[in-house]
Amino acid sequence: MARLTDEAQWIVMMGFIVSITIFILAIIIGESALIGKTTSESVLEFSKADVQDLRAEIMTLKDKGILYGNPIDKSSVLEDISNLSLQRRNAVVYVTNWTDKIEHMRYIYIHFNNGITDYNEVYDEYDY
Amino acid sequence: MVDGLGQLYTIEGVAAGILMVFTAYLVISSTTVITPQDIHIIDLQLEQLGNDALAILDTPDSLGEKSLLQRQIENDGGNAFGENFSRIINSKVNPLEVDNLKFSAILYYRDISSGNTLSIPINNSATYLREKAVKVKRWVYVNPVPPCSNPFGLNTRNQTVLVEVLLWRG
Numbered sequence: 311m312a313r314l315t316d317e318a319q320w321i322v323m324m325g326f327i328v329s330i331t332i333f334i335l336a337i338i339i340g341e342s343a344l345i346g347k348t349t350s351e352s353v354l355e356f357s358k359a360d361v362q363d364l365r366a367e368i369m370t371l372k373d374k375g376i377l378y379g380n381p382i383d384k385s386s387v388l389e390d391i392s393n394l395s396l397q398r399r400n401a402v403v404y405v406t407n408w409t410d411k412i413e414h415m416r417y418i419y420i421h422f423n424n425g426i427t428d429y430n431e432v433y434d435e436y437d438y
Numbered sequence: 439m440v441d442g443l444g445q446l447y448t449i450e451g452v453a454a455g456i457l458m459v460f461t462a463y464l465v466i467s468s469t470t471v472i473t474p475q476d477i478h479i480i481d482l483q484l485e486q487l488g489n490d491a492l493a494i495l496d497t498p499d500s501l502g503e504k505s506l507l508q509r510q511i512e513n514d515g516g517n518a519f520g521e522n523f524s525r526i527i528n529s530k531v532n533p534l535e536v537d538n539l540k541f542s543a544i545l546y547y548r549d550i551s552s553g554n555t556l557s558i559p560i561n562n563s564a565t566y567l568r569e570k571a572v573k574v575k576r577w578v579y580v581n582p583v584p585p586c587s588n589p590f591g592l593n594t595r596n597q598t599v600l601v602e603v604l605l606w607r608g
Contacts, residue, residue: 318450325454329461336465350478359489359574366493367577367598373501374579376596383596390548390598391577397555398546398600399575 357427360399365431367391368405368420377407377418400424409437481572484539488574488605491526495519496576505578511545511560511599512582515589519543520561527605540564540608546600550593558590560601564608571606 371377376387388405395403401424409416416437422429495507504512510519520543528537542562549556581596582588592599 317447321447321450321454322457325457328454328458332458332462333465336462336469340469348478350482353482354478354485359485363489363493363575363577366496367579370579371598374596376579386550387579387596387598393548393553394546394555394598394600398602 355426357401357422357424360401360424361422361427361429364391364395364403364422365420368418368433372407372418378409378416395422411437414438477570481570484605484607485572485574487527487539488541488572488603489576491523492574492576492601492603494526495522496578507576507578507601508580511578511580511590511592511601512586512588515587516543516559516561520563523561523603524563538608540566540569540606542566542604544602544604545590546602547590547592547597550595550597560590566604566606569606569608571604574603574605576601576603 368377371387376384378384391405392403395401401422404421405419407416407418414437415434418431418433420429420431420433492507495510496505498505498508506522507519510516510522520541523541523543527539527541530537540563542564543560544557545560546555546557548554578599578601579597580592580599581594582590582592583594588594
């Protein structure tokens with residue numbers, strides 16, 4: 311029946327060789343993860359906070375009555391946003407608003423572009 | 439001739455197979471390879487925390503009221519901001535514990551007479567010594583007309599200023 315020969319040594323050795331190969335392959339795969347784009351990287355790159363913040367500020371200005379009040383106030387505040395955006399956020403921001411007397415609608419146009427993310431929004435509401 | 443030789447080969451083959459699978463299991467389960475990409479997760483969480491903290495401070499209690507951040511820039515000054523901001527970012531679930539996040543906040547505004555962008559430090563909880571930091575920003579609407587004390591010397595007009603906060607774990 312079963313005999314012990316030196317055949318088994320070859321099989322064990324092959325097992326070791328294959329195991330060590332898998333080990334080395336695992337190291338190589340671990341290193342290769344250095345290159346690539348992770349989810350968190352993409353989230354960091356996407357200027358979600360910038361866009362949300364800009365939008366929130368424009369809505370604040372609307373609620374404070376700046377956008378529909380004194381035109382000098384309005385243009386100076388909007389210039390603050392465009393200038394500071396360009397200098398501190400590397401983003402081109404353009405905001406304008408108008409009232410459509412016939413349709414009784416008020417519109418706010420928000421444009422944001424930082425070279426990676428381009429965001430445009432037209433906000434509208436009924437003009438009472 | 440039929441004998442048990444094949445069985446022995448099979449048994450040893452299975453043994454070698456188990457050895458290989460076990461090694462692969464050990465390699466995969468016992469090593470956590472920390473790659474540079476993983477640090478972005480920390481940055482991401484820190485940035486989210488900072489943006490949330492600024493959003494909390496810049497949200498008024500009710501419509502039409504001034505937000506805490508607006509009041510601090512118009513009247514209360516940098517120390518008030520520092521206290522509030524520090525408390526928000528260093529809060530933990532256990533109220534007895536505090537986190538050790540540090541920040542440095544700067545206010546940017548446009549000077550109407552010269553048209554230049556000027557900056558003024560608001561407050562910092564530690565000196566920034568080139569630690570790995572993230573920057574969070576927030577637009578704030580202010581109008582520091584008297585009786586506001588206007589601690590940062592802004593133009594007295596309706597304006598939007600930019601609060602930039604450098605945030606790091608120290």
